[in-house]
Amino acid sequence: MAVTRCTKMAYASADDMVFGKAVTPVKTGLGLEIGAGYTTPEVNYAPRPEAGASKEKLIKEYERITTDIMARMVQIGAPAVVLETEHVQQMSNHPDWGAAVAHAQKTIMEDYHDEYGIKCALRHTIGDIRETRDFLALRGDKYSVFMEAFEQCAQNGADMLAVESMGGKEVFDYAILRNDMAGVLYGIGVLGSIDMEMIWQDIASVAKKNNVIASGDTDCAQANTAMFIAGGLLDKNLAHTLAIIARTISAARSLVAYEAGAVGPGKDCGYENTIVKSIAGVPIAQEGKTSTCAHSDLMGNIVMQCCDLWSNESVEYHGEFGGTTVQCWGETLAYDCALMNVALDSGNEKILRDMFVASDIYRDAQGYVLAYPNAYRVGQAIAKDGNDIYLRAKNAAIECINIVEEGARGKLELSRFEAKALADAKAAFEALTDDKEKFMSDCLTKYKQEVKVFKPENYDL
Amino acid sequence: MEVRHLIDIDPSGILVRYNVKMEKEMTPEEAAEELYPKDSMIYPIAKAIFEGEEDDVVEGLEKAISSGKDPISLINDALMVGMGVVSRLYDEGVIFLPNVMMSADAMLEGIEYVKQKAGKSPETKGKIVCHVAEGDVHDIGKNIVAALLRAAGYDVVDLGRDVPVDEVIAAVEKEKPLMLTGTALMTTTMYAFKEVNDKLLEKGYRIPFACGGGAVNQDFVSEYELGVYGEEAADAAKIADFIKANGDNIVKLREKFHRH
Numbered sequence: 128m129a130v131t132r133c134t135k136m137a138y139a140s141a142d143d144m145v146f147g148k149a150v151t152p153v154k155t156g157l158g159l160e161i162g163a164g165y166t167t168p169e170v171n172y173a174p175r176p177e178a179g180a181s182k183e184k185l186i187k188e189y190e191r192i193t194t195d196i197m198a199r200m201v202q203i204g205a206p207a208v209v210l211e212t213e214h215v216q217q218m219s220n221h222p223d224w225g226a227a228v229a230h231a232q233k234t235i236m237e238d239y240h241d242e243y244g245i246k247c248a249l250r251h252t253i254g255d256i257r258e259t260r261d262f263l264a265l266r267g268d269k270y271s272v273f274m275e276a277f278e279q280c281a282q283n284g285a286d287m288l289a290v291e292s293m294g295g296k297e298v299f300d301y302a303i304l305r306n307d308m309a310g311v312l313y314g315i316g317v318l319g320s321i322d323m324e325m326i327w328q329d330i331a332s333v334a335k336k337n338n339v340i341a342s343g344d345t346d347c348a349q350a351n352t353a354m355f356i357a358g359g360l361l362d363k364n365l366a367h368t369l370a371i372i373a374r375t376i377s378a379a380r381s382l383v384a385y386e387a388g389a390v391g392p393g394k395d396c397g398y399e400n401t402i403v404k405s406i407a408g409v410p411i412a413q414e415g416k417t418s419t420c421a422h423s424d425l426m427g428n429i430v431m432q433c434c435d436l437w438s439n440e441s442v443e444y445h446g447e448f449g450g451t452t453v454q455c456w457g458e459t460l461a462y463d464c465a466l467m468n469v470a471l472d473s474g475n476e477k478i479l480r481d482m483f484v485a486s487d488i489y490r491d492a493q494g495y496v497l498a499y500p501n502a503y504r505v506g507q508a509i510a511k512d513g514n515d516i517y518l519r520a521k522n523a524a525i526e527c528i529n530i531v532e533e534g535a536r537g538k539l540e541l542s543r544f545e546a547k548a549l550a551d552a553k554a555a556f557e558a559l560t561d562d563k564e565k566f567m568s569d570c571l572t573k574y575k576q577e578v579k580v581f582k583p584e585n586y587d588l
Numbered sequence: 589m590e591v592r593h594l595i596d597i598d599p600s601g602i603l604v605r606y607n608v609k610m611e612k613e614m615t616p617e618e619a620a621e622e623l624y625p626k627d628s629m630i631y632p633i634a635k636a637i638f639e640g641e642e643d644d645v646v647e648g649l650e651k652a653i654s655s656g657k658d659p660i661s662l663i664n665d666a667l668m669v670g671m672g673v674v675s676r677l678y679d680e681g682v683i684f685l686p687n688v689m690m691s692a693d694a695m696l697e698g699i700e701y702v703k704q705k706a707g708k709s710p711e712t713k714g715k716i717v718c719h720v721a722e723g724d725v726h727d728i729g730k731n732i733v734a735a736l737l738r739a740a741g742y743d744v745v746d747l748g749r750d751v752p753v754d755e756v757i758a759a760v761e762k763e764k765p766l767m768l769t770g771t772a773l774m775t776t777t778m779y780a781f782k783e784v785n786d787k788l789l790e791k792g793y794r795i796p797f798a799c800g801g802g803a804v805n806q807d808f809v810s811e812y813e814l815g816v817y818g819e820e821a822a823d824a825a826k827i828a829d830f831i832k833a834n835g836d837n838i839v840k841l842r843e844k845f846h847r848h
Contacts, residue, residue, distance in 0.1 A: 541608070
């Protein structure tokens with residue numbers, strides 16, 4: 128499929144963006160429409176450690192998980208639900224395992240849909256298995272297994288296909304631990320985008336052939352790594368100002384999936400999704416206060432601002448007082464969605480959206496930039512040079528820095544360390560060329576030398 | 589101009605930036621300055637380590653060696669002293685992880701230089717084997733652990749990522765390390781830790797097995813006999829130091845490092 132770059136904003140203004148509504152809603156699964164005026168819980172889960180021992184054990188585990196979620200949703204009267212199965216590596220390395228799990232899950236979901244009319248859909252997120260022990264192997268033999276995993280899941284019950292791809296991670300991992308902004312830009316914005324352009328044309332073709340939805344990709348492997356390393360307010364592993372720069376660059380990267388044929392919803396862990404939605408108009412999934420089972424991120428409420436699916440990120444399947452974990456977290460998600468849907472039905476959605484924003488915006492530079500009016504500005508910076516994957520990523524970073532600087536002159540407090548890291552990053556970005564070819568050539572030389580595991584052939588360079 | 593929102597709040601009553609409030613008066617550079625050794629030959633080396641300037645480290649070492657200092661003794665007397673400043677300020681929250689990583693790179697470059705000059709390898713605090721669980725390719729956590737252990741003076745045998753259980757066992761048999769570390773991001777890959785534990789016990793190895801990473805939690809690590817849970821990457825060097833000082837009793841290690 129062809130790649131059509133995004134050079135315009137999908138929304139005329141930031142204020143037009145709200146949860147539960149997208150410019151281009153997506154029909155999928157059993158009676159479900161995403162972004163069409165209501166929000167839906169998306170429950171995500173991980174099998175217990177010992178369940179990976181065999182194909183049979185894994186299938187059984189996912190059958191339990193699926194039945195538990197569907198039963199609880201019916202018990203509490205939730206009108207709709209999405210299940211997201213993020214593949215454990217065994218399921219993507221053996222496409223028939225992933226397919227068998229998808230088939231088992233969909234069979235159960237169809238039964239519940241037939242009996243109760245609950246709207247539901249199944250998302251399968253294939254693991255990016257394109258690696259050897261020593262290197263990323265983005266092209267070559269592993270690629271065919273990777274694509275086969277999408278194909279088999281699509282044929283066996285998955286309604287939506289997704290991935291969290293790894294392109295650029297080898298350079299990013301090196302750069303983020305050394306405050307190297309050129310490396311972060313190269314890893315996420317350039318190498319990541321090159322890789323996504325290749326895989327998403329193929330995933331979109333698989334989806335089209337099998338009449339399912341190519342949903343999206345997020346920069347979990349890089350921007351979320353930065354967010355995770357940055358941690359909470361007292362952690363001292365990475366400046367939060369650098370984590371948000373990585374995040375805004377990731378929006379330019381995640382956009383590539385939609386330019387190559389995906390239609391959404393973007394995946395929950397893509398905190399860059401509000402930026403992406405502002406440009407591409409696609410529905411998005413988000414996670415926040417209901418993903419504390421997986422990680423803490425200082426953005427519990429604010430990311431609900433424009434979500435269409437509301438997710439818990441991932442929870443290990445086991446028992447709690449209130450049921451199994453998937454039941455407890457699924458129920459919590461459903462109540463959040465009910466609140467948002469009441470707001471939508473009663474015309475109060477913008478008030479609720481702005482309350483979500485106000486409750487987090489000054490907590491941290493990350494939330495400040497991702498607040499929808501600022502996210503929209505980052506979107507504009509990307510779309511302005513949408514045809515150039517380097518310039519648009521660089522624009523995103525510079526606009527992010529401008530926004531944080533403006534915030535720090537107001538109510539956004541920064542620690543001295545965060546402010547210094549921001550100033551250093553600003554100097555680094557301002558020193559970069561506007562010429563993509565020169566940047567590419569300089570980085571190729573530098574990172575081939577410094578990053579032992581960087582293989583340019585992964586990117587056809 | 590700051591963006592104005594429909595709902596404007598006074599964040600001071602709703603959101604507390606404890607880190608901003610806790611900030612110390614001194615800048616990191618000022619704090620480091622107070623800790624550098626005064627010896628005019630050693631000072632520039634320690635400062636170059638703190639600043640992560642590899643070329644300056646080598647230049648400082650060259651001068652010190654030319655003035656008659658023994659190359660190998662410079663590891664403990666200059667490079668580790670500079671790294672000690674870095675580690676202390678990191679522990680105190682004055683500097684952040686990227687500073688430590690850059691300093692560690694500079695220190696390793698310095699060690700390579702003095703090894704060449706001396707024509708022999710220095711003694712280390714001990715050997716530690718690091719790996720990422722079989723099936724798991726996420727290695728940034730392991731890389732941080734390895735860098736922090738090296739920065740603390742340990743000899744790290746880095747087996748890499750997605751390491752088969754038998755290869756971990758073979759490395760322990762061959763290297764006889766002070767301890768083993770394992771990291772994992774996913775629930776179904778961290779199950780390999782249990783297999784490593786069982787095979788080590790079968791062969792009679794009772795070394796501490798420090799585990800951590802994204803999905804890894806204390807309850808899981810406590811399930812296997814040799815497991816010691818590390819919540820943060822920086823715990824690895826602290827666990828190693830504790831073993832050096834107090835022996836490798838797993839119960840004591842758990843008492844010290846298990847937080848929940």
